[in-house]
Amino acid sequence: MPGPPNTDNRRQYRQVSVDEDDLVLSKTGSMSSTPAGLYQRNVLWLCLACTAVNVLTLLINFRRPFAFENSPILDRQDIHRLRRPSQYIGFDDIRRPSPPIARNFTTFPFTVAQIDAAEPQKVFDPDLKRYMALSGTVYPDEKRVVVANKITTVIQFRAIDYGMETCDIHINLLPASEPSVHFEGVSIYRLESAAPLDLRILSHRTSPKRVGKLADIHAMAGQATHWHHRLSCSLEEVLTFELACPSDVPIGMTCNLEWWQGKEESSPGVYIVQHATV
Numbered sequence: 001m002p003g004p005p006n007t008d009n010r011r012q013y014r015q016v017s018v019d020e021d022d023l024v025l026s027k028t029g030s031m032s033s034t035p036a037g038l039y040q041r042n043v044l045w046l047c048l049a050c051t052a053v054n055v056l057t058l059l060i061n062f063r064r065p066f067a068f069e070n071s072p073i074l075d076r077q078d079i080h081r082l083r084r085p086s087q088y089i090g091f092d093d094i095r096r097p098s099p100p101i102a103r104n105f106t107t108f109p110f111t112v113a114q115i116d117a118a119e120p121q122k123v124f125d126p127d128l129k130r131y132m133a134l135s136g137t138v139y140p141d142e143k144r145v146v147v148a149n150k151i152t153t154v155i156q157f158r159a160i161d162y163g164m165e166t167c168d169i170h171i172n173l174l175p176a177s178e179p180s181v182h183f184e185g186v187s188i189y190r191l192e193s194a195a196p197l198d199l200r201i202l203s204h205r206t207s208p209k210r211v212g213k214l215a216d217i218h219a220m221a222g223q224a225t226h227w228h229h230r231l232s233c234s235l236e237e238v239l240t241f242e243l244a245c246p247s248d249v250p251i252g253m254t255c256n257l258e259w260w261q262g263k264e265e266s267s268p269g270v271y272i273v274q275h276a277t278v
Contacts, residue, residue: 112143
């Protein structure tokens with residue numbers, strides 16, 4: 001009967017290495033002398049160096065004032081100051097007939113607002129006809145035009161489209177009521193403003209200055225009054241006018257004229273007709 005195995009003669013086993021690096025490490029006991037070990041050490045030093053550079057950059061930037069701190073504050077009223085590329089690229093190189101083909105279209109004011117000389121700081125609500133609907137607040141296109149003893153109306157147009165740089169401003173008045181204690185007429189002035197006005201702050205005190213009177217227009221009894229005046233208008237130019245009481249209101253009469261200005265109604269109304277120039 002055989003006896004128990006001799007433990008002294010048993011074979012000694014060791015764990016098999018997982019990869020070549022473990023095999024090398026098991027033989028050398030160090031990773032510093034292997035190519036893989038040198039690569040790992042270099043990557044570690046590179047990461048530490050990048051981290052140090054990033055920290056140093058952040059410290060320098062935080063100690064230096066930011067560029068936007070010295071930049072002007074802009075709001076939506078400054079959008080018109082931004083430079084815009086032309087959307088009519090190459091149009092100047094197109095050969096066109098001379099004289100140009102007669103073309104025209106009507107432009108209605110995008111700004112209609114009142115100012116009051118008796119209350120220089122008063123700001124009028126430009127959207128008196130707005131109302132709430134299920135979808136939200138609705139702002140109709142109709143704007144109120146008022147001309148009274150102390151109240152005037154500021155209107156603005158924008159010249160649009162390429163090669164339409166002749167503008168006729170038109171004013172249509174209904175027949176004057178007779179007899180009446182109100183003088184129905186209007187004076188139109190050109191204002192010194194080539195940018196859209198901020199209706200949130202527009203008042204008699206903040207309104208642009210007058211640069212000249214275009215005309216005094218009087219409504220006539222029994223027939224409508226139509227007045228127009230031609231002026232030049234470059235592409236995207238903003239034209240600003242003021243409607244006020246005429247200076248020749250008869251003694252004993254008051255100046256009072258009012259209507260609702262829409263985008264499809266021209267009588268009574270004020271609008272611009274643009275004509276082709278190329």
